[in-house]
Amino acid sequence: MRRVLLPLVTGGALLAIWAIASAADAFPTGTVPSPAEVARAFADALVSGELLEDAISSLYRVAWGFVGATITAVPLGLLIGRSLTTRAALLPWINFFRSLSPIAWIPFAIVWFGIGDPPAIFLIFIATFFQLVVATAAAAAAVPEVYYRVARDLGYDRNATLFDVTLNAILPQLLTALRIAIGVAWMVVVAAEMIAVQSGLGFLIGDARNGMRTDRVVVGMIAIGLIGIGLDLAFARLARHPSLRWGSAR
Amino acid sequence: MSAAADDKPVLALRGVGFDYGAHRVLDGLDLEVARGELVVCVGPSGCGKSTLLGLLGGHLAPTRGTIDRVGQCRTIYQDGGLFPWLTVRDNLATGVPRTVPPDARAAKVTHWLEVIGLREFADHFPHQLSGGMRQRVELGRALAGETDLLLCDEPFSALDYQTRMKMRRELVTTLATTPRTVVFVTHDIEEAVQLADRVVVLGDRPTRIRTTLPLPLARPRLPAAPGVAQAEQTILDELGLS
DSSP states (O other), X not given: OHHHHHHHHHHHHHHHHHHHHHHTTOSOTTTSOOHHHHHHHHHHHHHTTHHHHHHHHHHHHHHHHHHHHHHHHHHHHHHHHHOHHHHHHHHHHHHHHHTSOGGGGHHHHHHHHOSSHHHHHHHHHHHHHXXXXXXXXXXXXXXXXXXXXXXXXXXXXXXXXXXXXXXXXXXXXXXXXXXXXXHHHHHHHHHHXXXXXXXXXXXXXXXXXXXTOHHHXXXXXXXXXHHHHHHHHHHHHHTTSTTTTHHHHX | OOHHHHHSOSEEEEEEEEEETTEEEEEEEEEEEOTTOEEEEEOOTTSSHHHHHHHXXXXXXXXXXXXXXXXXXXXXXXXXXXXXXXXXXXXXXXXXXXXXXXXXXXXXXXXXXXXXXXXXGTTOOGGGSOHHHXXXXXXHHHHTSOOSEEEEESTTTTSOHHHHHHHHHHHHHHHHHXXXXXXXXXXXXXXXXXXXXXXXXXXXXXXXXXXXXEOOOOXXXXXXXXXXXXXXXXXXXXXXOO
């Protein structure tokens, strides 16, 4: 109960402060919309179907970028984590690229992929791929040696060792890494959609900014925040699966 | 199995030595373990007992000498050898050879759940069990296969005193119905005397065998039983601790 009620109480308090400040004309004209203006804009965007369409467009791009990064980064991370040679050869460069803000890739995203979904998907991929490689590698390198000794005793071959031991052993940490990465992906999609597309919540915000519609900017922010919470909850729920709970039980 | 194969030692070490870099850990170890024998290697902390088990289990290669092993070998560790993402039932199932068909596998798992007395905990995960229960699962998993040689790396040393005593008794009872060749390492002299057919006393580094002491004593070996205190004293003398 406390986990549901308390956030509602704090949210209500923030809303009240915002409403009182707006009613008292505490903000210079045109800088901060009132809750009523935002509510109206929200209702309009919802009724016209624009908000749902933009949310779906953004989720579509995040899904492609994120899934693409996951299925390429996890195998590479496993390789780097379990092979000292691969680690020595690649890890410094993975860290090099990890340090670059995805914003720095925008010029290349446009030059290489033009406009539309591909550059946005590419930016989300770039923002999450290197992070996931490092997280997977760190988890794979830290798998206790005793599991491998047991696996050898039990006659596991290479494939069984990889899928039944290493993957299972890193799963709790991998899920945490994915949870963080989906948050990053969701942040980056806004930036990505401000450059080369005509849809999505990022586009909604960019478009509202061009029209000086701060109420619509806040509508975009609220939608992004709420979906962000939803994505995070979904991953948090996955991590509570009985076969994964050992990761937090120790 | 033929009588000739039965006569052959399950484990034979000849002049075995092991170095970590320039550091000589084990040296000149000669030891033969007969089928069905329970040999306990006892030695001070840091004398290389775990290294020795790594060599016996084939996880490390000797720097010098040879190790001959007959058949399959499994190790029970002090703690953390179970797969934490599998339930008790599934951990036991990994012990059954992969060639066993599913029905027979399930029957074997049920049998071992009974033997280790954890039928009600079959769907629990290792982190939901006590230390003693976890070690029972380890024992069941190790014995669920066609294991010829069972290696024990201080499996009871992380347990409290009462559980430890109980687990030693359970190991002896289980081995009475499921005979296996066992090499058990421990720093605990009392444990060595309670379990062993033969005690191998190891010295300081570089570790060699100081002496081997056959223990033809009746079981169970309570502390007050005849011969137990004397055997413990002999080992203490050998280790220079009396």
